[in-house]
Amino acid sequence: MATITRFPFVRHLRGTATTYTECLTNGRRSNAGVGASFWFRPLTSAISEIPIDDREQEAVVRVRTSDLQEITAPATITYRFASPSQAATRVDFSIDPATGEWLESPLETVGAMIHGATAAAVTGILTGYSLREVLGRDVADLADEALARLRADQRLTAIGIEVIGIRFALLRPEPEVERALQLPAREQVQQEADKATFERRALAVEREAAIGENELANQIELARRQEQLITQKGTNARREAEDAARADSVRVKAEASRAATLSETRAEATRLLGAAEADAEAAKLTAYNAAGRDVLLALALRELAANLPKVDQLVLTPDLLTGMLGKLTADKQD
The missing domain is CATH 1.20.5 (Single alpha-helices involved in coiled-coils or other helix-helix interfaces)
Known part of the structure; x- marks a missing residue:
């Protein structure tokens, strides 16, 4: 926004580097330019201020497809006033000589025109396509086609607008x-x-x-x-x-062999012992045959005495002695 300094009867305006300022005095252009600075009389001057920087305009376009479905296409349009003097003649950009503010809302008017041109361009591009075909389109290709249509729109070129670019967000149908x-x-x-x-x-x-x-x-x-x-x-x-x-088995056989050998040895010893005893008895019998009766009796008594039980006391009665002596005497006589 321009800076206006008030003095008695006159005023001074100092513009910025991104605004085009135009002053009409008595219906004729007296001063105009980007970043202009000039003196003017408020009673006889009409001043317009047009921004020349890049600006963005939001637009939401609703399109009906061939299968009667509604598509919402949010878009952002970047534009600028390429011919501000032409825009000043088609849109009211007048400012208050006292404050430097716009008397009207020119940017809203321009935004409505851009929104309408964008809606017409998008509708013309998407008309005749079904819902699935529209949703399947590349938004970059859609932006290129819409940009070409906007640049060729006579309503925008008539007010000196140059569309620099356009961006589309996600194309969306109705929520249901x-x-x-x-x-x-x-x-x-x-x-x-x-x-x-x-x-x-x-x-x-x-x-x-x-x-x-x-x-x-x-x-x-x-x-x-x-x-x-x-x-x-x-x-x-x-x-x-x-x-x-x-x-x-080996042990049993060995023991059996040993037992058999031992038995044979014992049998042989018994046989030899028996033979020796038989020979001794035969010799005894031979000796007994040669010996007299007294000798045999004495031997018998000795054997008897050897085999008698132990006698602690021996009682000899007269009858026993008489009988024994009688027998001995009878034997001697015989």
Whole structure:
């Protein structure tokens, strides 16, 4: 905004580097230019101030597709006043000589014109397409086509506006339609998520099955080795029993042979002893045959005395002595 300094009867205006200021005195242009500075009389002067910097205008365009669906296309248009003197003749940019503020709202008027031109351009581009075709369009291509149409719009060039660029946000249908369109995609995403979950569970089951098979294989191998161990232990025990039986057989045979040898030796000794005793008895009998009766009686008495029990006391009665003496006397007489 220009700076106005008040003096008696006259005033001074100092513009900025981004504004075009034009002063009309009595209907004729007296001063004009970018960043102009001049004196003027407030009673006879009409001053217009036009910004020449880049500005942006928001626009929301609603378009009906061929299948009777409504699309919202938010856009941002960047523009500038390429011919400010021309704009001053078509739009009221007059300022208050006292304060330097606009007397009207020129930027709102220009914004409405840009919004209408943008709506016409976008509608012309998207008309005849279905909802899915519109939503499938590239917003960059849509922006290029809309920019070309805006630059060719006579209403904008007539007020000296140059459209520099246009940007579109996401094209969106009505909320209910958008939710309906999102549903298949959500279902697809959910199906893929479920599929991933099932695959993960199947993989987990396969891994658990593999682990179970490995454990079973380990158990089978362990059982087989235990069977081999038991078989080997049985074989070792059988060998030990056979070895022990053979050893016992050898020992029994040795003991039997030793016992037989010992029995034969004892039998031989008994036989020799019996033969010796028989020879001794025969010799005794031969000697007894040669000996007299008295000798035999004495030997008999000696044998009898040797075999009699122990006699602590011996009582000899007269009758016994008489009888014995009578027998002895009778024997002598004989």
